[in-house]
Amino acid sequence: MGRISASVDPAHVERFGRHGYFGWFESVDDPEVADALLDAAGTWVRERDMVRLTGPHSYCSTQEFGLLTGGFDSRPAAFQSHNPPYYLDLLSAAGFTPDFRTDTFxxxxxxxxxxxxxxxxxxxxxxxxxxxxxxxxxxxxxxxxxxxxxxxxxxxxxxxxxxxxxxxxxxxxxxxxxxxxxxxxxxxxxxxxxxxxxxxxxxxxxxxxxxxxxxxxxxxxxxxxxxxxxxxxxxxxxxxxxxxxxxxxxxxxxxxxxxxxxxxxxxxxxxxxxxxxxxxxxxxxxxxxxxxxxxxxxxxxxxxxxxxx
Structure with missing residues (x-):
């Protein structure tokens, strides 16, 4: 029904503070499933003294990252992640807000x-x-x-x-x-x-x-x-x-x-x-x-x- 990873990048923590990552996020269109996955990732990084959960990231910030918010009908190139539009609603319902945005051309x-x-x-x-x-x-x-x-x-x-x-x-x-x-x-x-x-x-x-x-x-x-x-x-x-x-x-x-x-x-x-x-x-x-x-x-x-x- 879903999957998620949780990780801590020491280089990111040193530069930006105690932020943990969630990544490899996949979920059916069910807020309860998404909440359970995100809560599990949050618990894991909080146990490692993190105060904020951000993502989706892979294991470091130079790999695949980001939730697709526009361009759903275009084919992704290498390293460009893809997800259904309903993922935005799942994260919003779980209390997540955009930290920053990026675009590809x-x-x-x-x-x-x-x-x-x-x-x-x-x-x-x-x-x-x-x-x-x-x-x-x-x-x-x-x-x-x-x-x-x-x-x-x-x-x-x-x-x-x-x-x-x-x-x-x-x-x-x-x-x-x-x-x-x-x-x-x-x-x-x-x-x-x-x-x-x-x-x-x-x-x-x-x-x-x-x-x-x-x-x-x-x-x-x-x-x-x-x-x-x-x-x-x-x-x-x-x-x-x-x-x-x-x-x-x-x-x-x-x-x-x-x-x-x-x-x-x-x-x-x-x-x-x-x-x-x-x-x-x-x-x-x-x-x-x-x-x-x-x-x-x-x-x-x-x-x-x-x-x-």
């Missing part, structure tokens, strides 16, 4: 070519003006490249109070998991005077592979996988980071242009780009979305509730 070569081309031109102009070098990930230097991504990510989000810092171990674990879907051409580094100052990481949308198998990854899946992977037409934006000391130099424009190139079909076979979650307070990313007049494809919210002693 989608761009397609056939629909958004003019707007994407504008981003490409803006980025190329900065490369020429600043004398920048843009390169792809080098698979032969995998561990060093992940070290570099971690360094850039940590620096770019050091003062971002909406994000929990990601350890090198967590980043390494997560990138190792998705490595089969990481096309090196989709991971881009921007260098200024020979020093890396920004990066963007995209991956092939793994959900397209699963859709091609009708959700059944049986014994023949590994044999068919190389062929299926070549048919993936969309890429998913995972991470973007720019060193704060080069703020105002247009590095973000360059990365936006590199992402737009993928959406335009300049990196075959991809002809579409989906973003992961863009926080409602992430004004930098939302400014770039504004340049394309894009509307959110899917909207999410993290819900929270104070726990009684």
């Amino acid at each position: 989608s761009y397609f070569a056939d629909r958004d070519a003019d707007q994407l081309a504008r981003l490409v031109r803006r980025g190329a102009a900065v490369v020429d003006q600043q004398g920048l070098r843009v390169r792809s990930l080098e698979p032969a230097r995998w561990e060093r490249e992940i070290d570099l991504i971690h360094d850039l990510l940590s620096a770019s989000f050091a003062t971002n109070h909406d994000m929990v810092p990601m350890s090198r171990a967590v980043l390494g674990f997560q990138t190792d998991e998705i490595r089969p879907f990481l096309d090196p051409r989709l991971v881009r580094f921007v260098e200024l005077d020979g020093e890396p100052v920004g990066f963007s990481m995209l991956m092939a949308d793994a959900n397209e592979v699963l859709a091609a198998t009708h959700g059944r990854a049986g014994p023949g899946f590994l044999i068919r996988y190389p062929w299926l992977k070549r048919r993936v037409g969309a890429a998913l934006v995972l991470l973007i980071g720019v060193r704060p000391e080069v703020a105002g130099r247009g590095i973000g424009r360059v990365l936006a242009g590199e992402i737009a190139r993928v959406g335009l079909g300049e990196v075959p076979p991809y002809r579409a780009v989906h973003t992961t979650w863009v926080h409602e307070h992430n004004w930098q990313s939302r400014a770039y979305m504004g340049l394309t007049d894009a509307s959110p494809a899917r909207s999410y919210a993290i819900y929270g509730k104070a726990l009684t002693p």
